[in-house]
Amino acid sequence: MLLNFRVANHRSIRDEQSLQLNPVYEADRPPGTHWEAVPVVGIFGANAAGKSNVIDALAYMTRMVVSSHRDAEPDGGVARQPFRLEEAARGEPSWYVVDLLIDGIRYTYGFSVDDDRVVDEWLHSFPHGRKRKIFERSVDGLEIGDSQHRRELELVENITEPNVLFMSLAARSRQDDFRPVYDWFARSLQFSRRMQGPGxxxxxxxxxxxxxxxxxxxxxxxxxxxxxxxxxxxxxxxxxxxxxxxxxxxxxxxxxxxxxxxxxxxxxxxxxxxxxxxxxxxxxxxxxxxxxxxLRQAPLFMGALRRGGTFVVDEIDSSLHPILTARLIGLFQDSATNPNGAQLIFTSHDASLLGRTDGEDVLRRDQVWFVEKNEHGETELFALADFKPRQEENRERRYLSGSYGGVPYIDDDFASAIAARGDDDGKGGEAERTQASLF
Incomplete structure (x- = not known):
């Protein structure tokens, strides 16, 4: 179960952004559940605000954990996409961190990379609520926790290239302390595939x-x-x-x-x-x-509910009616249809998902996040809970009116440009020639 995801310097994300899945409102907890994290998170925002980049960052972290040992060429550096609108960002590391709850034990795993190598990497667990270091890696070397199979891990360290994650190789050497986190990325975390055919x-x-x-x-x-x-x-x-x-x-x-x-x-x-x-x-x-x-998506939803784990969908409302989308989301909110505590993380433009269906909120107050870009083109991620919304307020209407942010701003110049084009019709086409010159 994912408790928290943090990322910095990835595509449009410049500074640290954090997606928290810890419940905020006990009154909003789905009836009959005792889950440590919310079962659903919806991320809303304008086009090009960075919703998909939050998902892409988690997908990038997953690819690195599962296959960095296969994908990286010796001395080939690290393939990454740092923030490009600031020169300094290109020379700074990108970093990714997850907090997980697996079989009742909390884990924190993260790493940072630059264009050349893995700069930092670490894995901690918290059995009985106390921090336990499994390993910590820096450019100066690797520190192994006291209770680890030190000799075997030292052998793994010797074959770990600078641009490869230690986790990728250690988990494959049958190290029990590494497998829960590795298996979460490899098996429990699923991404919806954007298929062009009928699946x-x-x-x-x-x-x-x-x-x-x-x-x-x-x-x-x-x-x-x-x-x-x-x-x-x-x-x-x-x-x-x-x-x-x-x-x-x-x-x-x-x-x-x-x-x-x-x-x-x-x-x-x-x-x-x-x-x-x-x-x-x-x-x-x-x-x-x-x-x-x-037909493409439903088997993936059903598989996630059957297995448990975390299912991530970019643009969940693509080609689906809002009521049907709400029905799919509702399957994760109900302990009867979600007995294994599966999680759904999705992005959407559909403001109706902030409203109600059949008298019930589609999303609870602690399940809604927004993204928007600041004046420097940097994506900022923030929670609806930050606004301390009342349980009965019309969140769909308030979002569309701009009360929460995360909506596109279209200034008067847009309407003026369209009007000017209409006035010019039949008068020589100067506006049309100007428009064409822009492309």
Whole structure:
């Protein structure tokens, strides 16, 4: 369970920003739960304010932990994206820290990197509430906690390149103190993939055995998408089948694959809609973008709820109706549908998620965060709880009115420019030529 994430000097994030998941309001705790962290966090803000960069920073930390030993070339430096709007930032380290609660024990793990190497790295645990040093690393060397298997870890240290995280290698050397944190990044932390296609593999696996996934089928029917039945069928993937799926725009790699390996049998998911003549089976690619988005995302949501862990979604409302998005969020708020205490972290533009559905708040007061950029182009992250909102206040309306910040500011020049363009129509096109010169 994620308790806190801190980051500095990553993309549009210049100074330290902290995403806290500790509950603030006991009255807002989901009924029947005793979770140490909130189950849902929504991050809201204007376009280009840096919402996705908060998510990207956590994803970057994950990639470093899981695969820095594979990705880094000897003496190849560290691939990173520091803040670019200030010269000094490019020479300063970027750093990332998480506080986790795993099997009742709190861990703090973090590292900082510059363009050349890992500058600092550390792992502490807090059994019985007292700090225990597992290891601390600096440019001067590595300090190993007293209770560690020192000899084995010294061998790991000798093969750890300056641009590789010690955690990446130590966890693979069967060190028990490292595995809980490493496994959280590798297995418990999941990111929603932005897929362009209909997500056939995950959908097909579920639709092939719908009886094993009743919650997914129930969600499809509750979504009011007109779905009467669903399932899978085996088809021969040849050029005719590709034309059915893609029309005239068959991806070149698909044609190359067909030419190289020939036609093959594949599993194709289908969605059944009821018409005047009965059930008509349709390929997933024939469904609306909203239905395809749900088919892509729902298996990931259901998997997170089933396993527990932390699920991260950038732009959760993309192509989905607000009521359906609210319904997915609500699954994480209820101990009956979230028995393993899974967490959902998402970004969104949809202010309606700050309101209510069926008389209930979609998000509690301590589950809402905002981002905005200051005059220097730096992303700042802050919590709704900082404004001490009343439980009954209309947070959607207050957000849209600018009371909390995190909304786009469009000055009068924008309207004036549009009006000037309209006045110029039919008068020589000077405004149009000026506009064209800007691109």
């Amino acid at each position: 056939r593999i995950g959908t097909a696996r579920i639709l092939e055995n719908p009886d094993q996934h009743p919650e997914f089928i129930a969600l499809l029917r509750a979504a009011d998408l007109g779905i009467a039945e669903c399932g899978t069928e085996r088809v021969l993937l040849d050029e005719e089948e590709l034309r059915k799926r893609y029309g005239t725009r068959i991806p070149p790699w698909r044609l190359e694959e067909l030419e190289e390996h020939g036609p093959r049998e594949v599993m194709r998911p289908w969605i059944g809609h009821r018409g005047r003549d009965g059930i008509v089976r349709m390929d997933v690619s024939e469904e609306s973008e909203g239905t395809q988005a749900l």
